[in-house]
Amino acid sequence: MVPKDGVLDCAVWRTWLEREALPSASAGIGVLLREDFACGRGALLVGRRDGEGVHVALRDYRGSCDPDVALLLVGDAETLGDVLAHGLAQMRPLVRRGRLQPYMLKTLDELHDAGLADFVEDLGLVFPRH
Numbered sequence: 001m002v003p004k005d006g007v008l009d010c011a012v013w014r015t016w017l018e019r020e021a022l023p024s025a026s027a028g029i030g031v032l033l034r035e036d037f038a039c040g041r042g043a044l045l046v047g048r049r050d051g052e053g054v055h056v057a058l059r060d061y062r063g064s065c066d067p068d069v070a071l072l073l074v075g076d077a078e079t080l081g082d083v084l085a086h087g088l089a090q091m092r093p094l095v096r097r098g099r100l101q102p103y104m105l106k107t108l109d110e111l112h113d114a115g116l117a118d119f120v121e122d123l124g125l126v127f128p129r130h
Contacts, residue, residue: 027070027114072103
C-alpha cells in the first residue's frame with residue numbers, strides 16, 4: 001500500500017511524466033484520490049508537459065477543476081501507486097477493471113486541440129463520432 005501523502009508527491013509525478021514521455025499539451029491532467037473526489041475537497045495534482053518542460057503542482061480541490069485541466073484521473077492510493085510504479089502500460093487495465101476512473105473535462109475537439117486526444121485513446125476510451 002502506498003501512503004496517501006506519498007502518492008501525490010509533485011517530484012515523483014514530475015519524474016513519472018518525464019519517464020513516460022507524455023506529449024506536449026496546452027492543458028493538464030489532474031490526479032485525485034478517490035476519497036477526495038467523493039467528499040468534494042482535498043488535494044488535486046495537475047501535471048502537463050509543454051515546450052518548456054514538465055510542470056506539476058498541487059492545488060486545492062473543492063469539487064471542480066480549473067479550466068486548464070482537461071482530464072481527471074481518480075483512484076485510491078494503491079491504484080495511483082501502481083500507475084507510478086508501472087507507467088502508462090498499467091493505466092488501461094486499471095481503467096478496464098474500474099480501479100482508475102478517467103473523467104474527460106473537455107470535448108474531443110478540445111482534447112485534440114490541447115494535444116491529449118491520443119493519450120485518451122491510449123486509455124482505451126472512445127468518443128462516438130456522429
